[in-house]
Amino acid sequence: MRAALVRTFGTPPRCEEVGPPPAPGPGDVLVDVLAAGLHPRVRSAADGSHYTSRGELPLVPGIDGVGRTEEGELLYFVAPDTALGTLAERALVDRRRAVPLPAGTDPLAVAAGMNPAMSSWVALRRRVDFAPGSSVLVLGATGNAGRLAVQVARGLGAARVVGAGRDPHRLGLLDALGAEPLDLRGEEHEVAGRLGAAAGDVDVVLDYLWGAPAERAVPALLTARTDRSRPLTWIQLGSVAGPELTLPSAWLRAGALSFVGSGQGSVTTAGIVAELPALAEEIVSGRLDVRPVARPLARVHEVWGEEVAAGERVVLVP
Incomplete structure (x- = not known):
C-alpha cells in the first residue's frame, strides 16, 4: 500500500x-x-x-x-x-x-x-468539574484548536468565553463564535490590564500558549480577581509560546489557583x-x-x- x-x-x-x-x-x-x-x-x-x-x-x-x-x-x-x-x-x-x-x-x-476539538472537550469533561454557567478564558483562541475550544466551551454551557490571541484578523472572527476577543499584543502593562478587566473572574483557563503569555497572565488575573478564594482551574493544553514558565510561589498562595494538564497520560x-x-x-x-x-x-x-x-x-x- x-x-x-x-x-x-x-x-x-x-x-x-x-x-x-x-x-x-x-x-x-x-x-x-x-x-x-x-x-x-x-x-x-x-x-x-x-x-x-x-x-x-x-x-x-x-x-x-x-x-x-x-x-x-x-x-x-x-x-x-x-x-x-x-x-x-x-x-x-x-x-x-x-x-x-x-x-x-x-x-x-x-x-x-x-483531534483539535478533543483537547478542550476532554479537558472540560474530564479534568475539571465544569458546570453550566461557568466562564472560560481561552489563551491561544486564534489557533485551530483554540477556535474550536471557544465553540466547545459554549456548547457545554459556558456563560462567557474570552478568546485571547495576537492575530487581529482571527480575533475579529471570534465574536461570531460567541467569544469576547482579547488582544494579547502591546505593552506588558496594557495587556495585563486588558486580561484583568476581561477575564479576572473566569472559572477556567484553557491554555494553548504557556511560556511568557501564561507567565504574565497569572498575576494579571489574580490581581484583578474579585474574590481570590474562588477556585480558578488552569488547564495546560499546549505550549505554542514556549515549554516553560517561571512562577513565583507567592501566586499559588495568593489565590485558589490549580494547575492541571490534559492530554495523553493525564487522561x-x-x-x-x-x-x-x-x-x-x-x-x-x-x-x-x-x-x-x-x-x-x-x-x-x-x-x-x-x-x-x-x-x-x-x-x-x-
Missing part, C-alpha cells in the same frame, strides 16, 4: 510503497482510510519532538482517521502510538478505539475536527475514547464549525508545511 513515510526526523515524509498492515487480531478490523488529519500532533510525532516519541524510524505518521470496513461500516478511529500511523491507504483499527459514524457523514469534516485511553461518540456527534451535526482542506496523500511532502486560513485543517486523502 502507499503511505507517508518519515525516514529522517526533521524532513517531511514522502508517499512511498510500504508493507500492508498486520493481520487483524481479536477485536481488530482493517479499514480503507478515507481521510486523516494533518494535525500539529502528527507533525511533532514525525519530527520526534512529541513527548510520546520513541525515536523509531522509519515512521508512518498519523494519529487518527476515518475509514471504511470491508462490510461498509464507517468508523472514526484513534491509532496507538506505533510506527504505523494513519497517513496510509489502509489501517488496522482496534475496535475499542473506534466510533461508528452514521451514513452520510462527511469523512473530511470528522477527520479535520476530532486514560479509556477515558478519552469514552468521550469520542459525543464529540463526533457535535461535528456530524454541524454544531462545531469545522473546515477541512483536502489534499492528496501522494503530495504529502508538498503540503506538509502548508498554512491554511482560520478554522481550516489539511486532511490527507489516499
Whole structure:
C-alpha cells in the first residue's frame, strides 16, 4: 500500500510503497482510510519532538482517521502510538478505539475536527468539574484548536468565553463564535490590564500558549480577581509560546489557583475514547464549525508545511 513515510526526523515524509498492515487480531478490523488529519500532533510525532516519541524510524505518521470496513461500516478511529500511523491507504483499527459514524457523514469534516476539538472537550469533561454557567478564558483562541475550544466551551454551557490571541484578523472572527476577543499584543502593562478587566473572574483557563503569555497572565488575573478564594482551574493544553514558565510561589498562595494538564497520560485511553461518540456527534451535526482542506496523500511532502486560513485543517486523502 502507499503511505507517508518519515525516514529522517526533521524532513517531511514522502508517499512511498510500504508493507500492508498486520493481520487483524481479536477485536481488530482493517479499514480503507478515507481521510486523516494533518494535525500539529502528527507533525511533532514525525519530527520526534512529541513527548510520546520513541525515536523509531522509519515512521508512518498519523494519529487518527476515518475509514471504511470491508462490510461498509464507517468508523472514526484513534491509532496507538506505533510506527504505523494513519497517513496510509489502509489501517488496522482496534475496535475499542473506534466510533461508528452514521451514513452520510462527511469523512473530511470528522477527520479535520476530532483531534483539535478533543483537547478542550476532554479537558472540560474530564479534568475539571465544569458546570453550566461557568466562564472560560481561552489563551491561544486564534489557533485551530483554540477556535474550536471557544465553540466547545459554549456548547457545554459556558456563560462567557474570552478568546485571547495576537492575530487581529482571527480575533475579529471570534465574536461570531460567541467569544469576547482579547488582544494579547502591546505593552506588558496594557495587556495585563486588558486580561484583568476581561477575564479576572473566569472559572477556567484553557491554555494553548504557556511560556511568557501564561507567565504574565497569572498575576494579571489574580490581581484583578474579585474574590481570590474562588477556585480558578488552569488547564495546560499546549505550549505554542514556549515549554516553560517561571512562577513565583507567592501566586499559588495568593489565590485558589490549580494547575492541571490534559492530554495523553493525564487522561486514560479509556477515558478519552469514552468521550469520542459525543464529540463526533457535535461535528456530524454541524454544531462545531469545522473546515477541512483536502489534499492528496501522494503530495504529502508538498503540503506538509502548508498554512491554511482560520478554522481550516489539511486532511490527507489516499
